[in-house]
Every structure is written in C-alpha cells, then in structure tokens.
Amino acid sequence: MDIKAKVTEIIVEELGVEASEVTLEASFIEDLGADSLDTVELIMKFEEEFNIDIADDEAENLTTVGKAIEYLEKQLN
Amino acid sequence: MSIKYYAKISGTGMYVPDKVLTNFDLEKIVDTTDEWIRTRTGMSERHIASKDQAVSDLAYEATLKAIEAARIRNKDIDMIIVATVSSDHAFPSTACILQQKLGIRGFPAFDISAGCTGWIYAANIAKQYIEAGIAKNILIIGVEVLTKIINWKDRGTCVLFGDGAGATIISRAGERDISRFIDSELSADGTHYDLLIQKAGGSRMPATKETLEENLHTIYMEGNKIFKNAIRSMYSACDIVLKRNNLDVHSIDWLITHQANMRIIQALGKKLKIDNKKVIVNIEKYANTSAATIPIALDEAVRNGKIRHGDLVLLASFGAGLTSGSLLFRM
Numbered sequence: 344m345d346i347k348a349k350v351t352e353i354i355v356e357e358l359g360v361e362a363s364e365v366t367l368e369a370s371f372i373e374d375l376g377a378d379s380l381d382t383v384e385l386i387m388k389f390e391e392e393f394n395i396d397i398a399d400d401e402a403e404n405l406t407t408v409g410k411a412i413e414y415l416e417k418q419l420n
Numbered sequence: 421m422s423i424k425y426y427a428k429i430s431g432t433g434m435y436v437p438d439k440v441l442t443n444f445d446l447e448k449i450v451d452t453t454d455e456w457i458r459t460r461t462g463m464s465e466r467h468i469a470s471k472d473q474a475v476s477d478l479a480y481e482a483t484l485k486a487i488e489a490a491r492i493r494n495k496d497i498d499m500i501i502v503a504t505v506s507s508d509h510a511f512p513s514t515a516c517i518l519q520q521k522l523g524i525r526g527f528p529a530f531d532i533s534a535g536c537t538g539w540i541y542a543a544n545i546a547k548q549y550i551e552a553g554i555a556k557n558i559l560i561i562g563v564e565v566l567t568k569i570i571n572w573k574d575r576g577t578c579v580l581f582g583d584g585a586g587a588t589i590i591s592r593a594g595e596r597d598i599s600r601f602i603d604s605e606l607s608a609d610g611t612h613y614d615l616l617i618q619k620a621g622g623s624r625m626p627a628t629k630e631t632l633e634e635n636l637h638t639i640y641m642e643g644n645k646i647f648k649n650a651i652r653s654m655y656s657a658c659d660i661v662l663k664r665n666n667l668d669v670h671s672i673d674w675l676i677t678h679q680a681n682m683r684i685i686q687a688l689g690k691k692l693k694i695d696n697k698k699v700i701v702n703i704e705k706y707a708n709t710s711a712a713t714i715p716i717a718l719d720e721a722v723r724n725g726k727i728r729h730g731d732l733v734l735l736a737s738f739g740a741g742l743t744s745g746s747l748l749f750r751m
Contacts, residue, residue: 380460380683383647399645 346393346415353388354408357381367409375408385411393419426600427550429751430557430591431490432719435481436467436584436706443579450575457579462682466582466707469565474508476517478585479563483522485719490589492557494522497589499558500529501545503538503711505740506565507531510621514563535616536678536739537606538562538711539586543735543747544604546590551601558590562711569618571638580680581639582707586715598730599750603661606745612649615642616740646742650680651687653744654736658692661734661748669694674727678737679703679713688736700726710739727751 351365358375371377371385386402389395389411395418397405405411442465443454457463469478479502487494502515509517515529534541539562546558563585570578593600620636621627631637654677662669669692677685682703689699700721709716714735721727731751738744 378460379644380647380681383644384683384687387648387651 344419346419347412349392350389350408350412350415353392354385357385357388365408367407367412369408370406371408372406389415395419423551424553425551426593426597427547427590428593428597428599428601429588429718429749431486431488431492431589432715432722433482433485433487433489433587434585434716434719435478435485436582436716437469437473437478439468439470440465441468441582446579449572450578452575452579460681460683461580461707462685462701462703463580463707464704466567466709467584468567469583473565475504475506475563475565475585476508476514476521478565478583479514479518479561479587480521482561482563482585482587482715483518483559486559486587486589490557490591492589492591494524496557497522497524497559498527499546499549499555500527501542501558501560502531503534503542503560503562504531504564505533505535505538505618505710506569518561534608534711534739534743535741536680536708536710536713537737537741537743537745538739539588539714540604540735540737540745540747541606541743543588543590543601544606544745547601547604550590550592556592559587560590560715561585561587562713562715564710564712566639566708566710569638571635573635574638576643577639577641580708582709584706584709584712584716586712586717586719588715588718602748602750603665604745604747605657605660606743607653607657608741608743609649609653610741612645612742613740615645615649615742616640646738647681647684649742650684650738651691653738653742654678654688654746655691657744657746658734658736661746665748667748671732672698672734673731674698674700674721674733676700676714676717676721676733676735678739679706679717680708680738713737722751
C-alpha cells in the first residue's frame with residue numbers, strides 16, 4: 344500500500360485542500376487551514392482507513408503531513 | 421423478559437430561562453469571538469438561569485407543559501426520574517423536590533447521574549417499568565443549570581453551556597397504538613471518567629477554601645479527546661439498534677443527537693449516512709444544556725410539526741462518564 348498517496352488523498356478530502364499543498368513539511372493547522380477539531384477528525388480517518396488505533400498523546404505529535412506519514416509507515420510495517 | 425406492555429411518549433414540554441447570553445456578550449467576558457464560537461461549535465446564544473432559579477424550578481415549568489400535552493393530571497404520574505448533574509442540592513434528589521412542587525407523593529422519585537446521556541438513560545429505565553407493567557405514567561426530565569458550575573475564566577468551556585429543561589411523559593401504550601418505544605441501547609466507558617468532571621464537592625475532594633480558590637467546583641473538560649469518543653460511541657449506539665431491528669438508516673424519519681457541538685452532529689450524520697434534512701439541530705439557540713438537549717429538541721420538533729404521530733425517531737447521546745446511548749421509537 345502506498346501510504347503517502349493514501350494519506351494525501353485523505354487530507355485533500357477532509358480539509359478541502361489541493362494535493363499540491365500537501366507537502367511533507369505542511370502543518371495541518373498553520374498551512375492547511377485545519378482547526379483543532381479538524382485534526383481530531385483527520386486522526387479518526389487515518390484510524391479507520393488504516394485500521395489502527397492512534398493514542399491521544401501520540402496523535403498530539405502528528406502535527407505535519409510528514410510526521411503523520413512517518414508514524415503510519417512505522418505502525419503498518 | 422417478555423414484554424407485557426409497550427411504552428410511548430404521550431407528552432413533551434420544555435422551558436428555558438428568559439435571560440439570553442449571545443456570543444457577542446461572551447466576547448466582553450472572556451477572550452473569545454463570535455466567529456470562533458460559531459465555527460467550532462455552531463452556537464450563537466444560550467439561556468441563563470436567574471440568581472434565584474435552580475434546576476427544580478426549570479424542571480417544574482417544563483413538566484407543566486408536558487402534563488398538559490399528555491392530557492393527564494398530576495396525580496396520574498406514578499414515577500419521576502430526573503436526569504441532571506446540577507441538582508438543587510447535593511441531596512435530596514431533585515425528583516423529590518419536584519414531587520413537592522407538583523403536590524404529589526407516594527411513588528418512586530429519584531435522580532440519575534449519566535451526564536448528557538441522562539435523559540436517554542431515564543427513558544430506558546422508564547421503558548423497563550412500563551413494559552413490565554409496574555408503572556403507567558412516568559415523568560422523565562433532562563434539566564441543567566450548568567451556568568452556575570462553569571469556570572467563567574476558562575474560555576474553552578464557559579462558552580459551551582446553557583440552562584434549560586425538557587420534560588417528557590412516558591405512558592403505557594394502547595394495544596393498537598402505533599406509537600411505542602422500539603429499542604434502546606445504553607453503554608458507558610469509565611476508563612475516561614476524568615475527561616469531563618466536576619472535581620470538588622464530593623467525598624473525594626470535599627469543599628475547602630483551596631478547592632474554591634482553584635475553581636475545582638466547576639466543569640473541567642478535555643474537549644478534543646471527548647470529540648472522538650462522542651462520534652464513535654453515538655455511532656455504535658445507533659448502529660446496534662438499527663441492526664437489531666433490521667432497519668436501514670433510510671427508514672428513520674428523524675435523528676436527534678445530543679447538542680454538544682455542531683461538528684460532532686455533522687460527523688455522526690455523515691458516518692450514519694443519514695440525509696441532513698432529517699437531522700434536528702437547535703444548538704445555535706440553546707448551546708449545550710447537557711441532559712436537557714434531547715428532550716428540548718424533541719419538544720420543539722413535536723410542537724413545530726416536524727415530528728408527527730407515527731414518525732420513526734432515533735435519538736443518540738454521549739456524556740460525562742463517558743456514557744452513551746440511543747433510543748428508537750415511533751412517535
């Protein structure tokens with residue numbers, strides 16, 4: 344599974360942004376216009392799509408696209 | 421247990437205090453904005469109890485309307501269940517105080533503590549008593565005066581709550597009555613009991629000068645963590661009753677969920693794949709009145725003609741505990 348492509352697709356759909364904006368450095372809140380509740384919904388979507396549980400204290404660290412991908416790759420491989 | 425009788429909703433009523441606090445009023449009290457509150461919560465205003473109004477006063481007003489709608493007399497009531505976390509006194513129960521106000525006695529009256537799911541817990545209990553043939557007309561009330569236990573310095577919580585009461589009469593249905601309770605599911609996950617809590621004032625942390633100074637007698641909430649749990653637990657409660665009754669979500673005429681946050685209501689609706697037009701929302705007017713949100717929304721929807729006799733209605737809630745639950749009925 345191409346985790347990066349799937350993550351990008353989820354972010355585009357959930358946050359209503361262009362795929363080109365979803366760079367590894369992009370912060371969900373500062374660059375992609377998410378608010379705190381959007382980030383919770385995004386984490387929920389990751390959990391559902393990848394069938395994993397992301398603990399609240401781990402979720403708090405997933406502030407950028409890159410950090411989210413890195414975390415998911417580590418969990419899934 | 422085989423069902424002897426069926427329960428139904430025979431009357432609804434609501435009451436909110438006269439005083440209204442808008443988002444713009446809140447801008448003057450704490451560091452917040454109307455825009456922030458609206459986009460995060462969907463709330464525009466909330467009603468606030470006056471200094472001399474307690475929970476039983478609100479409950480009494482809503483009860484009079486429900487009794488009138490049910491076309492019964494006060495003395496026909498044979499049980500009172502009040503769902504609240506902001507009762508008149510630590511004890512006795514608000515239900516007993518309400519009995520006194522209504523001039524009736526000689527039957528069970530008690531409060532339950534299930535946070536914002538309280539009214540659904542009460543409805544589920546009422547359902548059992550009616551179905552067993554033990555009671556005929558049960559008064560259940562979701563009522564809160566949360567604005568008296570709010571930390572007005574915490575901008576993350578003080579904007580979220582309002583005061584109000586919703587009363588409902590649950591009666592034994594006639595044999596040919598299409599109105600009836602169909603099913604209900606309750607749950608709780610106590611591992612998260614500390615996410616939404618009034619810490620002081622009980623036996624764990626009795627009132628002292630320090631607890632007062634540290635604002636520990638007010639509502640403490642970790643909203644973001646509850647958000648996820650709220651959507652999942654309400655979805656699960658709805659999914660269980662739909663599946664258990666072989667119903668598709670499209671057969672539901674109306675969905676009323678606890679009015680805590682517009683974003684939670686939208687996320688749940690999306691997950692359930694229910695038509696937006698079937699989702700009843702009044703959060704903009706009353707904010708989160710905890711146990712009162714569902715019976716208030718139900719009463720409004722009945723009185724404005726949205727919910728009609730025979731409609732299939734699904735209710736879902738979640739709250740402190742963390743509790744959750746659903747109720748499926750035909751109006």
